[in-house]
Amino acid sequence: MNLFADIRALVLDCLDDLVASGQLPAGLAMDNVAVEPPRDAAHGDMATNAAMVLAKPAGMKPRDIADMLAEKLRSDHRVTEASVAGPGFLNLRLAPAAWYAVLDAVLEAGNGFGRGTLGAGQRVNVEYVSANPTGPLHVGHTRGAVFGDALASLLDFAGFDVTREYYINDGGAQVDVLARSVYLRYLEAHGQEVAFPDGTYPGDYLIPVGAALKDKVGDAYLDKGEQYWLKDVREFATEAMMDLIRADLKALGVEMDVFYSEKSLYGTGRIEAAIEDLKGKGLIYEGVLEPPKGKKPEDWEPREQTLFKSTEHGDDVDRPVMKSDGSWTYFAPDIAYHYDKVQRGFDALIDVFGADHGGYVKRMKAAVSALSDGKTPLDIKLTQLVKLFKNGEPFKMSKRAGTFVTLRDVVDQVGPDVTRFVMLTRKNDAMLDFDFDKVMEQSRENPVFYVQYAHARVASVMRKAREAGIDVDDATLRAADVSLLDHEAELGLIAKVAEWPRLVETAARTNEPHRVAFYLYELAGVFHALWNKGNDVPELRFVQDDPKVTQAKIALARATSVVIAAGLGILGVTPAQEMR
Numbered sequence: 001m002n003l004f005a006d007i008r009a010l011v012l013d014c015l016d017d018l019v020a021s022g023q024l025p026a027g028l029a030m031d032n033v034a035v036e037p038p039r040d041a042a043h044g045d046m047a048t049n050a051a052m053v054l055a056k057p058a059g060m061k062p063r064d065i066a067d068m069l070a071e072k073l074r075s076d077h078r079v080t081e082a083s084v085a086g087p088g089f090l091n092l093r094l095a096p097a098a099w100y101a102v103l104d105a106v107l108e109a110g111n112g113f114g115r116g117t118l119g120a121g122q123r124v125n126v127e128y129v130s131a132n133p134t135g136p137l138h139v140g141h142t143r144g145a146v147f148g149d150a151l152a153s154l155l156d157f158a159g160f161d162v163t164r165e166y167y168i169n170d171g172g173a174q175v176d177v178l179a180r181s182v183y184l185r186y187l188e189a190h191g192q193e194v195a196f197p198d199g200t201y202p203g204d205y206l207i208p209v210g211a212a213l214k215d216k217v218g219d220a221y222l223d224k225g226e227q228y229w230l231k232d233v234r235e236f237a238t239e240a241m242m243d244l245i246r247a248d249l250k251a252l253g254v255e256m257d258v259f260y261s262e263k264s265l266y267g268t269g270r271i272e273a274a275i276e277d278l279k280g281k282g283l284i285y286e287g288v289l290e291p292p293k294g295k296k297p298e299d300w301e302p303r304e305q306t307l308f309k310s311t312e313h314g315d316d317v318d319r320p321v322m323k324s325d326g327s328w329t330y331f332a333p334d335i336a337y338h339y340d341k342v343q344r345g346f347d348a349l350i351d352v353f354g355a356d357h358g359g360y361v362k363r364m365k366a367a368v369s370a371l372s373d374g375k376t377p378l379d380i381k382l383t384q385l386v387k388l389f390k391n392g393e394p395f396k397m398s399k400r401a402g403t404f405v406t407l408r409d410v411v412d413q414v415g416p417d418v419t420r421f422v423m424l425t426r427k428n429d430a431m432l433d434f435d436f437d438k439v440m441e442q443s444r445e446n447p448v449f450y451v452q453y454a455h456a457r458v459a460s461v462m463r464k465a466r467e468a469g470i471d472v473d474d475a476t477l478r479a480a481d482v483s484l485l486d487h488e489a490e491l492g493l494i495a496k497v498a499e500w501p502r503l504v505e506t507a508a509r510t511n512e513p514h515r516v517a518f519y520l521y522e523l524a525g526v527f528h529a530l531w532n533k534g535n536d537v538p539e540l541r542f543v544q545d546d547p548k549v550t551q552a553k554i555a556l557a558r559a560t561s562v563v564i565a566a567g568l569g570i571l572g573v574t575p576a577q578e579m580r
Helices: 002-020 050-058 062-071 096-112 139-157 173-189 204-217 226-253 270-280 331-343 355-371 408-414 416-423 448-466 474-478 488-498 501-512 514-536 547-571
Strands: 046-048 079-085 089-093 123-126 161-168 259-261 285-289 304-308 319-322 348-354 379-382 386-390 433-434
Touching: 002 046, 002 050, 002 096, 002 501, 050 062, 050 089, 062 079, 062 089, 062 474, 089 319, 096 270, 096 474, 096 488, 096 547, 123 139, 139 161, 139 348, 139 379, 139 386, 139 416, 139 501, 139 547, 173 226, 173 319, 204 226, 204 488, 226 270, 226 408, 259 355, 270 285, 270 331, 270 355, 285 319, 304 355, 319 331, 331 348, 355 379, 416 433, 416 448, 416 547, 448 501, 448 514, 474 547, 488 501, 488 514, 488 547, 501 514, 501 547, 514 547
Parallel strands: 123 161, 123 348, 161 259, 348 379, 386 433
Antiparallel strands: 046 089, 079 089, 285 304, 304 319
């Protein structure tokens, strides 16, 4: 049940009646008619912009449309008041029975309440993390992992068929550097003293990899040129790093459906096939690019390259896919990889990139547009940097990683639930401060605690009711007389619970899972406010002397906890049964 969708359907039916009676002209587009919570709760329960968006195409004054629509809406049993405000906004107040029906719907559906049909089974590929397999995941990857995983869960909840995918960047020169770094640790395992040249990876995490290589091959690679061991060590080191990355992701509660290897694109004809597809569309040519904008580099010289006409699909400049020496650019395998996604039949693609990849957005959108003939949309979400603080100071670097704070550093300190929730307390493209002290505080200022505490309070009051011999099973609560919930604070909490299905749809349409975290914080706030009112107004307490009154009040509390649990499930956070 989506009460906002139901009232929107009522508004549309009333508008159709006005068209049928000749009071409104035929052929009006209704897509932009919305029903949403008013900006000021004092104005009503819901508001619609119908008169405002239809006035111009109808050739009428907004207020005239609003007056006609209000009269129609007042005849529905769910609407107790329809008032016109300002130039033509229409504010609605609903009968209590409309809100009470929401509680029954929540208790019937359980954690499935709010599951939507927006996706209609469309297949969506969400690619996220995709870190170079050269070391453990760092805190920047953590944010991308949490955001991508929550987005995938949100889309699944909204009715999409979601594939979670990790692109293994194992085809570039950085993997050769990894192999050489592991070889140095291999020599070290044999008792040799080694130095790590600039550009290699000195982190302690490679010590066990070097030792494992020694266990596998013994002294076979000692005193040998890299032509004898580079290829094998590449594969060994990449596999070891991916095992480490998978373990890091598991610690964060992230599981992928697909791990796709960049290396599989080389020597298999896949890159050539993608470029050939673009060539067949007249989008590949030999040409010379203009020098970089601004000051021309001293070593720049015009060179003929194989170029993709990305400007024909919204990019700023055309992009090289093959260098003048005949080798592929970094862009070519990315094109081939997305060509493979298109060929797999996904209806939409989503890539989650770090903020440092912002310059890649237009070229990748252009490539997918060209490869799919504009049929497969690609949305690219950038995750901004995370600043870590502890004891008021920037968090120190990890010795284990050598150069950065790892995902494990964060998860080991605060746990996966806190890590995940905090990473979603800002929009993905906004900077995020992660303060280890604040995220462990038990206060309203800590959103993780505040939401978890609401769920734990409901669990506590249900235990208390059971100890008093009151049946609080969902089936019993569905039969409770919820009309006893007549205080404005109780109706306000029901109204907030009722927003959940609408929130899911909005967040899924915009690919913004942070909206779920924001909503949960607001819902927890309304619940805590009602709880605190019970300290001064005893009849608002959830457990009363009358079992029937208690069951009605706990039906509201239970519905609140169901929605909190569903929201936390999307975020990948375990609901708390009690706070310690």
